[in-house]
Amino acid sequence: MLPIKTNGILNVVFDTKTEVNTEQDKLKNIYTMSGGFNLNGELTLKGGTLLLSGHPTPHAYDIKNKHDVVRENDWQDSHFTAKNITVNKMAQLYIGRNVNEVNSHFTATDKAKLNLGFINRSTPSCYDSEYTGTTHCEVQAVISDNIFANLATTAIKGNVKLQNHSQLNLGKANLTGSVQADQTTHITLANHSHWLNNGTSQIGHLTMEKGSILSLNDKFATTEIPVRFNKMIIQGNLKGNGRINYTANLAKGESDHLQVDGIAEGNFVLAVRNSTTEANPKSSLNLLSLKNSNQEGNKASISLENNYVDLGTYRYVLENRNHNYHLFNPLIPNSTSKEMNATSVSSIPKKESVTNVPTLDKKETEQNLTQLQKDFSAHQLENQKAKQSMINAQSELRRLNSQLNVLQKYVNSRRLGYYTQQAVLEQISIIQNKIKQTQTIFNDANATVKLTDQKLEEAKLALGSVNDLVLIKASAPAMQATNQDTSMMNIIQADWISQYANTALSELSAQANSALQISNSLDRQLFKQSDKFNVWSSVEHQKTEHKSDLYRPYKQQTNLTQLGIQMR
Known part of the structure; x- marks a missing residue:
């Protein structure tokens, strides 16, 4: 059996100085690679636009109507691998439709754009004629909702670095990796996008469109116990509507954490998965911190998925302590503050109080x-x-x-x-x-x-x-404003388990x-x-x-x- 050999080192550079002023210019300046590549080296894009995509399945040429037969629902997937893909000088990289997998680290500088994953009505769609050799392009391709739903979700594995006003737009793709970016940069998670963060990330601005998901830990969707819990810092603003996933180890009082230094605006749902069976009654998990002194409470709506989360014996809701969002349970020591922010939690059912309730391990x-x-x-x-x-x-x-x-x-x-x-x-x-x-x-x-x-x-x-089992009613929505001492709340075990x-x-x-x-x-x-x-x-x-x-x-x-x- 012959030994398996790897490709030799090869670096590829796209360099174009053509100015793009019209839609026709855009069509002329889209370089398309649709056959896939496995590059033992770096791909660098200096100006212009590069599209990595799949390609239509070849069919017999339509002689009568004199055109290629291209069926919207009949494309072949491609794979792309490189050590690093660098985009600079206002260049744009598109990963388009029918790309099954991409393995590479990414770097974007100088107002460059990384468009990873197909976005309907935004991503170009191009193919070469098998018979005439001409290239056909649609700058902002539109495909039917049914075809879009059946498109393969691109699996992208690699870290991203953004500098100097560059952008990352994530489309129908799962990006597994961390991001390091300066405050001038912008990340947009479009509908059907999922960023699975696997390390400490620091980014500029983040916009989440409806249907997008940010998992602060790539172990969220697995049954594995995370070896670490990740922290993400958004130096700029957080806007939009999306879901943010957290992993936690309640036995140790550890979890992922998101910090926003700018202004948060929009609706965000937090989901928590506990990697252990029990909580530490002395701990209080801080999931989200909004650090900006100009943050207005009514601009950002932060809630738990289903308005509560059952972790072990306890049921938790979200408490807002001066724009720091914690998991809250009223009878766990140190899990709640004496003064609760007016936007923290929803009304607690008023029933006969339970006194002298012991808390057990x-x-x-x-x-x-x-x-x-x-x-x-x-x-x-x-x-x-x-x-x-x-x-x-x-x-x-x-x-x-x-x-x-x-x-x-x-x-x-x-x-x-x-x-x-x-x-x-x-x-x-x-x-x-x-x-x-x-x-x-x-x-x-x-x-x-x-x-x-x-x-x-x-x-x-x-x-x-079992008097330490005290959790919120299953039917109760997220707790509303109350400025009372939590030790005075009327609680019944049945309402809080x-x-x-x-x-x-x-x-x-x-x-x-x-x-x-x-x-x-x-x-x-x-x-x-x-x-x-x-x-x-x-x-x-x-x-x-x-x-x-x-x-x-x-x-x-x-x-x-x-x-x-x-x-x-």
């Missing part, structure tokens, strides 16, 4: 819940076994008493020989001992039933010990309800007075609604079918 809380589930199941099993023992003992007592009555009548009604009488009396003694033993078994089982009934009730009530904790508590409650239903049904049957052999069956259908300060309301529907045999 989150890991300890989770262990307590697990232990409660184990204890409840063990008590339930012990209770069922004890009740079955009672049933068996009752049946055995009836059988033995019946035999004893027969033998006693036999002794009293007949004149028996000495040996026969002794044998019968010995049998009576044996039965009496068995009755005594069985009665002891019945009494022990009855005591166990009473004890386990009490333990089941205690296990159900023990759910109230996450969906995970609420599910666990509700399931425990439902199990307890089912166990009590079974117990009550058995009790009604076991203690009915009956003087004869009895076969019984019971079918119960029950619909109930349950409310508690410990968990949110839920409805429960149970169907219970029982079959039993009683003998007296």
Whole structure:
């Protein structure tokens, strides 16, 4: 097998001094590369415009109408790789339609523009005729929404450096890399664009169009635990409408962070993914800081996705502390300030206050819940076994008493020989001992039933010990203005637990309800007075609604079918 060889080093330079004044000039000055390249070197663009794109699938020439057959939905994808692509002197680089992958670092200086990813009605679309050799270009290509939706999203991997009024426009592409840019530069994230930042970035101005996404950490969309948390500084202004993704390690109180030194204006939704299972109750995560002293509160609308985020046991909302946006939970020490900014959080439901609520370590809380589930199941099993023992003992007592009555009548009604009488009396003694033993078994089982009934009730009530589970209502929107001491808020555990904790508590409650239903049904049957052999069956259908300060309301529907045999 021959060894794999790499390309030799090759640097390519595009240099044009042609002035561009009209649309026709623009067409003449677009250089198009549509076949892809794997360049072991640098690509430098000095002036002019370079378009990297895919190309139409060749079809037979239309002789009748004398033109190439180009179908909008039938293009072939291309790949481009270089060590570095540098664009300067007001030059423009376009990565157009049907580019599957680009691997390169990028540098733009001197008012140059990096247009990475196809943008409908903005990016050029060009192709060469397979028959005439002429180039056909549409400066601002327009394709149908259906074709655009099916275009491959370009995967771009590489870091970007911007200087001296240069620009980066990200189209239908996923850019994985960090950006270093001075304050004069501008980045625009268009619809369908996604910037996955993988390091510390410092940029100039940032505009996010509707449908764009900024992930401060490229691990956001994965299940991996980030090895680091990234910080991004926007030296200029932040404008537009977009989504900003964060990763966090709540156990250590760490997360990604965005800082805006200029003015923030627009609507931005923050999404948080926790890489661990539990939060540090002593920590407060600062997600976003707006540093400009001229920042007006009504210019920027900052909210959490779904208006809250469930992380472990807790449910968090966003608190604005003088334009510093933190994850907020009212009963976690140091997670909230005593004075909340007027734009911070939405109204908290006013209910009966809970006083002296202890806060437990989150890991300890989770262990307590697990232990409660184990204890409840063990008590339930012990209770069922004890009740079955009672049933068996009752049946055995009836059988033995019946035999004893027969033998006693036999002794009293007949004149028996000495040996026969002794044998019968010995049998009576044996039965009496068995009755005594069985009665002891019945009494022990009855005591166990009473004890386990009490333990089941205690296990159900023990759910109230998880008093540190305090989170916002699932239906409550982001908390509104309030300038009160958070220690005075009226809180109920059911309003402030996450969906995970609420599910666990509700399931425990439902199990307890089912166990009590079974117990009550058995009790009604076991203690009915009956003087004869009895076969019984019971079918119960029950619909109930349950409310508690410990968990949110839920409805429960149970169907219970029982079959039993009683003998007296």
